[in-house]
Amino acid sequence: MTSTQRHTEADYRDSPLYGFAVRSKLYRPFTIFRGLYRTYVARSDAAYEPASWWDRYYTGQPIEDATTLNPGKELYPSLYHYNSIENLILSYLFNTGAAVDGAHVLDVGSGAGHWLGFYAGLGAASVTGVELSHPAAEALSERFADNTRINVIQGNVAEREFDRHFDLVNAIGVMFHIVDDEAFDRTVTALVAATAPGGLLVFGGHFGIFDNVNVQYDREGRVNKRLRSRRHWRRLLTGCRHVDFVRNDAYRHIDATLPENNLLIARR
Numbered sequence: 489m490t491s492t493q494r495h496t497e498a499d500y501r502d503s504p505l506y507g508f509a510v511r512s513k514l515y516r517p518f519t520i521f522r523g524l525y526r527t528y529v530a531r532s533d534a535a536y537e538p539a540s541w542w543d544r545y546y547t548g549q550p551i552e553d554a555t556t557l558n559p560g561k562e563l564y565p566s567l568y569h570y571n572s573i574e575n576l577i578l579s580y581l582f583n584t585g586a587a588v589d590g591a592h593v594l595d596v597g598s599g600a601g602h603w604l605g606f607y608a609g610l611g612a613a614s615v616t617g618v619e620l621s622h623p624a625a626e627a628l629s630e631r632f633a634d635n636t637r638i639n640v641i642q643g644n645v646a647e648r649e650f651d652r653h654f655d656l657v658n659a660i661g662v663m664f665h666i667v668d669d670e671a672f673d674r675t676v677t678a679l680v681a682a683t684a685p686g687g688l689l690v691f692g693g694h695f696g697i698f699d700n701v702n703v704q705y706d707r708e709g710r711v712n713k714r715l716r717s718r719r720h721w722r723r724l725l726t727g728c729r730h731v732d733f734v735r736n737d738a739y740r741h742i743d744a745t746l747p748e749n750n751l752l753i754a755r756r
Protein backbone atom coordinates (compact mmCIF):
# COMPACT_ATOMS: atom_id res chain seq x y z
CA MET A 489 0.00 0.00 0.00
CA THR A 490 1.25 3.52 -0.72
CA SER A 491 0.42 6.95 0.57
CA THR A 492 -2.96 6.68 -1.18
CA GLN A 493 -4.14 4.73 1.88
CA ARG A 494 -5.76 7.97 2.97
CA HIS A 495 -8.46 9.97 1.20
CA THR A 496 -6.67 12.93 -0.32
CA GLU A 497 -7.79 16.28 -1.62
CA ALA A 498 -7.08 15.01 -5.12
CA ASP A 499 -10.03 12.63 -4.65
CA TYR A 500 -12.42 15.57 -4.37
CA ARG A 501 -10.70 18.51 -6.03
CA ASP A 502 -12.78 18.42 -9.22
CA SER A 503 -16.11 18.27 -7.41
CA PRO A 504 -18.18 21.52 -7.42
CA LEU A 505 -19.23 20.77 -3.83
CA TYR A 506 -15.59 20.67 -2.75
CA GLY A 507 -14.94 24.01 -4.49
CA PHE A 508 -17.92 25.55 -2.72
CA ALA A 509 -16.88 24.14 0.67
CA VAL A 510 -13.36 25.50 0.27
CA ARG A 511 -14.40 28.99 -0.92
CA SER A 512 -17.14 29.34 1.72
CA LYS A 513 -14.91 27.82 4.46
CA LEU A 514 -17.82 25.56 5.35
CA TYR A 515 -15.51 22.55 5.23
CA ARG A 516 -14.49 23.36 8.82
CA PRO A 517 -17.93 23.00 10.47
CA PHE A 518 -18.77 20.25 7.97
CA THR A 519 -15.80 18.19 9.19
CA ILE A 520 -17.06 18.48 12.78
CA PHE A 521 -20.70 17.66 11.94
CA ARG A 522 -19.69 14.68 9.83
CA GLY A 523 -17.42 13.58 12.67
CA LEU A 524 -20.25 13.90 15.20
CA TYR A 525 -22.49 11.79 12.97
CA ARG A 526 -19.85 9.11 12.48
CA THR A 527 -18.91 9.09 16.16
CA TYR A 528 -22.24 9.29 17.91
CA VAL A 529 -24.79 8.04 15.34
CA ALA A 530 -22.96 5.57 13.07
CA ARG A 531 -20.60 4.75 15.95
CA SER A 532 -17.68 3.97 13.62
CA ASP A 533 -14.83 3.94 16.07
CA ALA A 534 -12.47 1.11 15.09
CA ALA A 535 -9.01 2.64 15.49
CA TYR A 536 -6.13 2.50 13.02
CA GLU A 537 -2.80 0.88 13.85
CA PRO A 538 -0.54 3.96 14.05
CA ALA A 539 2.96 2.46 13.65
CA SER A 540 2.36 0.63 10.38
CA TRP A 541 0.03 3.33 9.08
CA TRP A 542 2.58 6.12 9.43
CA ASP A 543 5.33 3.91 8.01
CA ARG A 544 3.20 3.38 4.90
CA TYR A 545 2.12 7.01 4.81
CA TYR A 546 5.65 8.24 4.16
CA THR A 547 6.58 5.45 1.78
CA GLY A 548 6.55 6.34 -1.90
CA GLN A 549 6.27 10.09 -1.53
CA PRO A 550 8.74 12.88 -0.74
CA ILE A 551 8.98 13.62 2.98
CA GLU A 552 8.46 17.38 3.16
CA ASP A 553 6.21 19.81 5.00
CA ALA A 554 3.46 19.74 2.35
CA THR A 555 3.18 15.95 2.33
CA THR A 556 2.86 15.79 6.12
CA LEU A 557 -0.42 17.67 5.64
CA ASN A 558 -1.79 15.61 2.78
CA PRO A 559 -0.25 13.70 -0.13
CA GLY A 560 -0.32 16.11 -3.07
CA LYS A 561 -0.84 19.22 -0.94
CA GLU A 562 0.18 22.35 -2.84
CA LEU A 563 3.21 24.41 -1.81
CA TYR A 564 1.49 27.76 -1.16
CA PRO A 565 -1.24 26.56 1.23
CA SER A 566 1.34 24.42 3.00
CA LEU A 567 3.72 27.36 3.55
CA TYR A 568 0.76 29.51 4.54
CA HIS A 569 -0.35 26.94 7.14
CA TYR A 570 3.12 26.69 8.71
CA ASN A 571 3.63 30.47 8.62
CA SER A 572 0.29 31.06 10.33
CA ILE A 573 1.25 28.76 13.21
CA GLU A 574 4.76 30.20 13.44
CA ASN A 575 3.29 33.69 13.73
CA LEU A 576 0.98 32.65 16.57
CA ILE A 577 3.84 31.00 18.46
CA LEU A 578 6.16 33.97 17.88
CA SER A 579 3.59 36.52 19.04
CA TYR A 580 2.84 34.42 22.12
CA LEU A 581 6.52 34.09 23.01
CA PHE A 582 7.18 37.78 22.45
CA ASN A 583 4.07 39.02 24.26
CA THR A 584 4.73 36.84 27.30
CA GLY A 585 8.49 37.50 27.36
CA ALA A 586 9.32 33.79 26.92
CA ALA A 587 12.59 33.00 25.15
CA VAL A 588 13.62 29.85 23.31
CA ASP A 589 17.26 30.94 23.21
CA GLY A 590 19.26 28.35 25.18
CA ALA A 591 16.18 26.20 25.85
CA HIS A 592 15.93 22.42 25.63
CA VAL A 593 13.01 21.57 23.35
CA LEU A 594 11.09 18.34 22.75
CA ASP A 595 9.18 18.09 19.46
CA VAL A 596 6.62 15.29 19.28
CA GLY A 597 5.72 13.78 15.88
CA SER A 598 8.34 15.73 13.94
CA GLY A 599 7.23 14.63 10.44
CA ALA A 600 9.45 16.38 7.89
CA GLY A 601 11.12 18.42 10.63
CA HIS A 602 9.58 21.88 10.30
CA TRP A 603 9.44 22.47 14.06
CA LEU A 604 12.90 21.04 14.68
CA GLY A 605 14.32 23.68 12.33
CA PHE A 606 12.06 26.41 13.72
CA TYR A 607 13.15 26.00 17.36
CA ALA A 608 16.79 25.47 16.41
CA GLY A 609 16.53 28.72 14.43
CA LEU A 610 15.27 30.48 17.56
CA GLY A 611 18.48 29.49 19.33
CA ALA A 612 17.39 26.39 21.29
CA ALA A 613 20.34 24.66 22.99
CA SER A 614 18.92 21.29 21.96
CA VAL A 615 15.89 20.07 20.04
CA THR A 616 14.87 16.43 20.45
CA GLY A 617 12.36 15.01 17.99
CA VAL A 618 10.31 11.86 18.61
CA GLU A 619 8.87 10.49 15.38
CA LEU A 620 6.90 7.26 15.06
CA SER A 621 7.42 6.57 11.36
CA HIS A 622 10.66 4.79 10.43
CA PRO A 623 11.04 6.42 6.98
CA ALA A 624 10.34 9.89 8.41
CA ALA A 625 12.71 9.39 11.35
CA GLU A 626 15.45 8.21 8.97
CA ALA A 627 14.91 11.19 6.67
CA LEU A 628 15.07 13.55 9.66
CA SER A 629 18.31 12.02 10.94
CA GLU A 630 19.83 12.50 7.49
CA ARG A 631 18.51 16.02 7.05
CA PHE A 632 19.86 17.22 10.40
CA ALA A 633 23.01 15.06 10.49
CA ASP A 634 25.21 18.18 10.53
CA ASN A 635 23.28 19.97 13.25
CA THR A 636 24.59 18.79 16.60
CA ARG A 637 21.76 20.53 18.47
CA ILE A 638 19.07 18.40 16.77
CA ASN A 639 18.58 14.80 17.79
CA VAL A 640 15.88 12.51 16.37
CA ILE A 641 14.50 9.43 18.10
CA GLN A 642 12.30 6.95 16.29
CA GLY A 643 9.50 5.85 18.60
CA ASN A 644 5.92 6.12 19.79
CA VAL A 645 5.56 9.03 22.19
CA ALA A 646 2.73 7.16 23.92
CA GLU A 647 5.20 4.44 24.91
CA ARG A 648 8.14 6.61 25.90
CA GLU A 649 9.31 7.55 29.34
CA PHE A 650 11.17 10.82 29.66
CA ASP A 651 13.90 10.79 32.26
CA ARG A 652 14.67 14.48 31.93
CA HIS A 653 12.90 17.83 31.74
CA PHE A 654 12.43 20.05 28.68
CA ASP A 655 11.90 23.82 28.74
CA LEU A 656 9.46 23.62 25.86
CA VAL A 657 7.39 20.70 24.58
CA ASN A 658 5.89 21.11 21.10
CA ALA A 659 3.34 18.86 19.36
CA ILE A 660 1.75 20.39 16.27
CA GLY A 661 -0.80 18.33 14.33
CA VAL A 662 0.06 15.18 16.24
CA MET A 663 -1.97 14.59 19.38
CA PHE A 664 -5.26 14.06 17.53
CA HIS A 665 -3.58 11.13 15.76
CA ILE A 666 -3.34 9.33 19.12
CA VAL A 667 -6.79 7.80 18.79
CA ASP A 668 -6.68 5.44 21.75
CA ASP A 669 -8.22 7.35 24.67
CA GLU A 670 -6.13 5.83 27.41
CA ALA A 671 -2.91 6.38 25.43
CA PHE A 672 -3.91 9.98 24.71
CA ASP A 673 -4.54 10.89 28.36
CA ARG A 674 -1.41 9.08 29.50
CA THR A 675 0.72 10.84 26.87
CA VAL A 676 -0.48 14.37 27.69
CA THR A 677 0.10 13.67 31.38
CA ALA A 678 3.61 12.37 30.63
CA LEU A 679 4.41 15.41 28.48
CA VAL A 680 3.36 17.75 31.29
CA ALA A 681 5.59 15.78 33.69
CA ALA A 682 8.47 16.06 31.19
CA THR A 683 8.16 19.87 31.11
CA ALA A 684 10.34 21.80 33.54
CA PRO A 685 8.45 23.91 36.10
CA GLY A 686 7.78 27.25 34.37
CA GLY A 687 8.29 25.63 30.94
CA LEU A 688 5.85 25.76 28.03
CA LEU A 689 3.74 23.17 26.24
CA VAL A 690 2.61 24.07 22.71
CA PHE A 691 -0.08 21.87 21.15
CA GLY A 692 -1.53 22.43 17.67
CA GLY A 693 -4.95 21.07 16.75
CA HIS A 694 -8.63 21.69 17.46
CA PHE A 695 -9.95 22.40 20.94
CA GLY A 696 -13.72 22.71 20.66
CA ILE A 697 -16.88 21.88 22.58
CA PHE A 698 -17.33 18.27 21.52
CA ASP A 699 -15.17 15.50 22.91
CA ASN A 700 -13.66 12.45 21.22
CA VAL A 701 -14.94 13.34 17.74
CA ASN A 702 -13.65 11.03 15.00
CA VAL A 703 -13.00 13.36 12.07
CA GLN A 704 -10.82 11.30 9.75
CA TYR A 705 -10.83 7.69 8.58
CA ASP A 706 -8.49 5.69 6.39
CA ARG A 707 -9.68 3.81 3.33
CA GLU A 708 -10.43 0.76 5.48
CA GLY A 709 -12.80 2.84 7.58
CA ARG A 710 -10.56 3.01 10.67
CA VAL A 711 -10.31 6.23 12.66
CA ASN A 712 -6.97 8.01 12.39
CA LYS A 713 -7.86 11.43 13.83
CA ARG A 714 -9.88 12.07 16.99
CA LEU A 715 -10.46 15.57 18.41
CA ARG A 716 -10.68 16.16 22.15
CA SER A 717 -12.61 19.02 23.72
CA ARG A 718 -11.19 22.02 25.57
CA ARG A 719 -12.66 20.61 28.73
CA HIS A 720 -10.83 17.30 28.20
CA TRP A 721 -7.54 19.13 27.64
CA ARG A 722 -8.07 21.38 30.66
CA ARG A 723 -8.66 18.32 32.85
CA LEU A 724 -5.32 16.83 31.73
CA LEU A 725 -3.52 20.14 32.23
CA THR A 726 -4.80 20.91 35.73
CA GLY A 727 -1.22 20.93 37.05
CA CYS A 728 -0.32 23.86 34.74
CA ARG A 729 -0.30 27.49 35.87
CA HIS A 730 -1.83 28.91 32.67
CA VAL A 731 -3.70 27.30 29.81
CA ASP A 732 -4.33 29.58 26.80
CA PHE A 733 -6.28 28.69 23.67
CA VAL A 734 -5.09 30.66 20.64
CA ARG A 735 -7.40 30.66 17.64
CA ASN A 736 -5.95 30.45 14.13
CA ASP A 737 -8.16 32.28 11.63
CA ALA A 738 -5.76 31.92 8.70
CA TYR A 739 -8.09 29.49 6.92
CA ARG A 740 -10.51 32.38 6.29
CA HIS A 741 -8.06 34.02 3.90
CA ILE A 742 -7.08 31.24 1.54
CA ASP A 743 -9.17 29.10 -0.81
CA ALA A 744 -7.62 25.81 0.25
CA THR A 745 -8.27 23.38 3.06
CA LEU A 746 -5.93 23.63 6.04
CA PRO A 747 -5.71 21.09 8.84
CA GLU A 748 -6.93 21.94 12.34
CA ASN A 749 -4.28 24.44 13.46
CA ASN A 750 -5.41 26.31 16.55
CA LEU A 751 -2.99 26.34 19.45
CA LEU A 752 -3.14 25.41 23.10
CA ILE A 753 -0.23 26.92 25.00
CA ALA A 754 0.22 25.97 28.64
CA ARG A 755 2.79 27.01 31.20
CA ARG A 756 3.70 24.39 33.74
Ligand SMILES: C[S@@+](CC[C@H](N)C(=O)[O-])C[C@H]1O[C@@H](n2cnc3c(N)ncnc32)[C@H](O)[C@@H]1O
Nearest residue numbers: 542556597598599619620621644645660661662
Ligand atom coordinates in the same frame (compact mmCIF):
# COMPACT_ATOMS: atom_id res chain seq x y z
C1 LIG B 1 0.36 15.49 10.48
S1 LIG B 1 2.01 15.03 10.80
C2 LIG B 1 2.64 16.53 11.56
C3 LIG B 1 4.14 16.61 11.50
C4 LIG B 1 4.78 17.83 12.16
N1 LIG B 1 4.47 17.93 13.57
C5 LIG B 1 4.43 19.10 11.46
O1 LIG B 1 3.64 19.90 12.00
O2 LIG B 1 4.95 19.31 10.37
C6 LIG B 1 1.87 13.95 12.22
C7 LIG B 1 3.20 13.28 12.55
O3 LIG B 1 3.12 12.70 13.85
C8 LIG B 1 3.72 11.41 13.81
N2 LIG B 1 3.07 10.61 14.86
C9 LIG B 1 1.78 10.19 14.90
N3 LIG B 1 1.56 9.50 16.03
C10 LIG B 1 2.73 9.51 16.74
C11 LIG B 1 3.12 8.95 17.98
N4 LIG B 1 2.27 8.25 18.72
N5 LIG B 1 4.40 9.13 18.39
C12 LIG B 1 5.28 9.85 17.63
N6 LIG B 1 4.96 10.39 16.44
C13 LIG B 1 3.69 10.22 15.99
C14 LIG B 1 3.44 10.91 12.41
O4 LIG B 1 4.32 9.90 12.00
C15 LIG B 1 3.57 12.18 11.59
O5 LIG B 1 4.89 12.38 11.15
